[in-house]
Amino acid sequence: MLFSKACIYGIRATFYVSLYQGKREFIPINEISDALGISFHFLTKILQKLTRNSIMISYRGPKGGITLARAPEDISILEIIKAIDGEESLNSCILGLPGCGTERPCPLHDEWGPKRDALYQIFANTTLKNINEKFLIENFRISWKDNGGSTH
Amino acid sequence: MLFSKACIYGIRATFYVSLYQGKREFIPINEISDALGISFHFLTKILQKLTRNSIMISYRGPKGGITLARAPEDISILEIIKAIDGEESLNSCILGLPGCGTERPCPLHDEWGPKRDALYQIFANTTLKNINEKFLIENFRISWKDNGGSTH
DNA sequence: GATATTTAAGACAAATTTGTCTTAAATATG
């Protein structure tokens, strides 16, 4: 698993929220946790990392909830990942051989390095606006809750 | 982290052993754990997964230790990963959105799918022989022990 | 102001991963 469960939940929740951007004000967390089948309190703690990192804004009380802090085109997947799993999760190597790097590559570096960089660029360049467009264009109906896993 | 620590340790240990292939009989695990700076007993348990999966052969007693079960060109990195972290670690998606897949892609699938497949192929196609050649050709001197992390 | 709704915060518990230790079994050597 490249990302922690917390990170995946955070990404899913952000996708969910971003679908309502411009249509509703604040989305209550319990609605999200219900839709995604995630523990409400666990999700709350995850989302707090996003509000602390100015990715989301939260509002308490009736009609409260969370919403994006910025325009969807200004929020990348990478930001979410960094806010939840930290900087290292994508910078560090899959093998993590110590003391290595470009000037002292391990036997896999030539192959892995470019792949890792490409992966990083995907997350850096994909914004929530891109995601929303994909959702709309492809008329995507995701089953947010776990239901047997992905088929590849 | 794509792989568990156990998996990374297993890969490092296998690299270490394969460097002596054809030169020494069995490599004692305590030598490996010393060289790699890993707990001896923890490494022993990890390596047992490799012996159970016919990747390594172990031998008890003086002059005992472990060695590769097959020729280096017949052992891929992928096998090691599967033996330790299981099949799913590379088949499952980084995001793990449920119920999705090629026929029901999430907004990242078009980008992530090919990357994941390419990654899979690297590990499937890279054998210990490839690794050894790299080590020799590049006259690689790895510092097996952690010493501050990779520089990228 | 009273009440219901909703996030914030933190204590706590469960599960998983990582790491340690002890004992047993196998084997080479003298």
Added chain:
DNA sequence: CATATTTAAGACAAATTTGTCTTAAATATC
């Protein structure tokens, strides 16, 4: 056969991640 070496196996502990619960604070509505 006695001894030292080395893996096997499994109990146990520590650390981390995941998940639950309780209380407090903010806010809309009546």
